[in-house]
Amino acid sequence: MDGREETGPRCSCLPGPQAQSCCGSTGSAPAEEVRTATSRITLANRLDHLLARWGWNREGHRVEPGLYRLSRPAADSPVFASANYTLSFDALRSALVGVDAWILVLDTKGINVWCAAGKGTFGTDELVRRIRAAGLESVVSHRKIIVPQLGAPGIAAPEVARRSGFAVEYGPVRARDLPEYLKTHTAIPAMRRVEFPIADRIVLAPVELVLALPMFLAAIVLWYLAGPVAALAAASAILTGTVLFPILLPFVPTRDFSTKGLILGAIVALPFAFSFGTSPALPSWAAALSAVTVLLIMPAVVAYLALNFTGSSTFTSRTGVKKEIFRYVPVMAVMVVAGLLAGIALGASRLMGVI
Amino acid sequence: MYDIYTETSLRYDPDRCINCRRCTQVCPHAVFTEGPDRAELARPSACMECGACALNCPVQAITVQSGVGCAWAMIAAALRGKDMDTESSCGGNDGSCCG
Incomplete structure (x- = not known):
């Protein structure tokens, strides 16, 4: 975080950057200090982003909630709302190079704007509470707050206006579009659309991989039970579901994540199936069973990991995901159980010297 | 076939619409588009049920059973014996996919 805490009083009649004097204001005296932020992203910020992307200390990437001063804002400067997740806050402040603004950071428990809006922590109550706690009505002369569009699932704009007197203006989806948006305060349709380009999908892969790390234990166990090729097959399935699947998401046929995963898993499984199926060390029935x-x-494992990627995607609905779970998880379970039974039969045959 | 996402819980009553265009501003998938007199439900199957439109509609012309389309959270809730629709929590817990 590049936000520095200001120790002096926020509301001051003294000249300076905080010259938005509250003298003469009808508002109540501000209760909270104003911190200072810059648009510069430091090396420490980038390291923090990297750690966040890898799932390190998941809830620890926070900035202090409250009001921030960016550059030299005045009473008529715009006010932006953000989450207290470093990636959200940093995306906003770094997009506002050369803009004098106020940033009101909500306490979203270190969660990004969109997810926090879904949970309600980036919500109407918290926004109204922060507006009041910051004494915003005495800081700015206008009554408008620019909220990121993806905060809308948690914000009831009519209610915010009624309870706080501040009108919510929904900014663009991406903070990087703000400079263009601020010229007219109008978002072109492209600014309103959420896309899921390959760069956005790739940055999610590390967390998916970290969450799947315990599954690699299965690969280690398989190494001892069934040899290195079986271990490699297990590791390949996990990597396919967590890394390859997000990358190839739009290119795999079907829209359902589970069927996409089954298809991708089957493709990745084919070389291994061929390797086992043509093994000269095994009798034909054992090779076929392998x-x-x-x-x-393998396809079932990839499909399950693919299904779990729905939460990271930007377009799956609750209704659809629930249907996917009920339709495909039983299929995956049957496949895994049948595969395990076949594997156990092969292992038992090996122990008994049949193969 | 193999597109389970065609049905959603989104419902829109155009007779109530006052054409404030708020729904077109908050929807991230252009489900609603601007019409001459009222908003038009242009891409209903693209709705991800985030609930932004319903929450911000000043005249309650839109209803949707909002929630997070996250299998991880829903399966975790089911395994804990909780309701998948109302008690699945996405984000804020170790191991969740939200950051």
Whole structure:
């Protein structure tokens, strides 16, 4: 975070950057201090972003909630709302290079704007509370606050206006569009649309991978039970579901994540199935059963990981995901159980010296 | 086939619409578009049920059972014996996909 805490009183009649004097204001005296932020992203900020992307200390990437001064804002400067997640806050302040503004940071418990809006922490109550706590009505002469569009699932603009007197203006989806938006305070349709380009999908892969780390234990166990190729197959399935799937998401046929995962898993499983199925060290029935085992388990594992990527995507609905769970998770379970039974039969045959 | 996302809980009553265009501003998937007299429901199957339109509609012309389309959260809730629709929590917990 590049926000520095200001120790002096916020509301001051003294000249200076905070020259938006509250003298003569009808508002109540501000209760909270105003911190200072810049638009500069430091090396420490970038390291923080990297750690956040890798899921390190998930809830620890926070900035202090409250009002921030960016550059030299005056009473007529715009007010922006943000979350107290460093990536959200930093995206906003770094997009406002050369803009004098106020930033009102809501306490979203270190969660980004969109997810926090879905949870309600980036919500009407918190926004109204922060407006009051900051004494915003005595800081600025206007009554407008620019809220990121993706905060809208948590914000009832009519209620905010009624309770605080501040009108909510929804800014663009992406903070980087703010300079253009601020010229007219109008968002062109492209600024209102959420896309899910490959760059956005790739940055999510590390967290997916970290969350799936315990699954790599299965690969280690398989190394001892069934050899390095089986271990490699397990690791490949996990990497396919967590890294390859997000990258290839729009290119895999079907819209359902589960079927996308089944298709991708089957493709990745084919070389392994071929390897086991043509193994000269195994009798034909065992080779065939080994290939079937791979073709049952790998697609199911990839499909399950793919299904879990719905929460990271930008377009899946609750209704649709619920249907996916009820339609496809039983299929995945049957495939895994059948594959495990086949694998156990192969292992038992090996122990008994049959193969 | 293999597109389970065609149905959503989004409902729109155009007779109530006062054409304030708020829904077109908050929807991230252009489900609503501006019409001459009222908002038009242009892409209903693209709705992700975030609830932004309904929450910001000043005349309650829109209803939707909002929630987060996150399988991880819904399965976790089901495994804990909780309701998948109302008690699944996405974000803010270790192991969740939200950051």
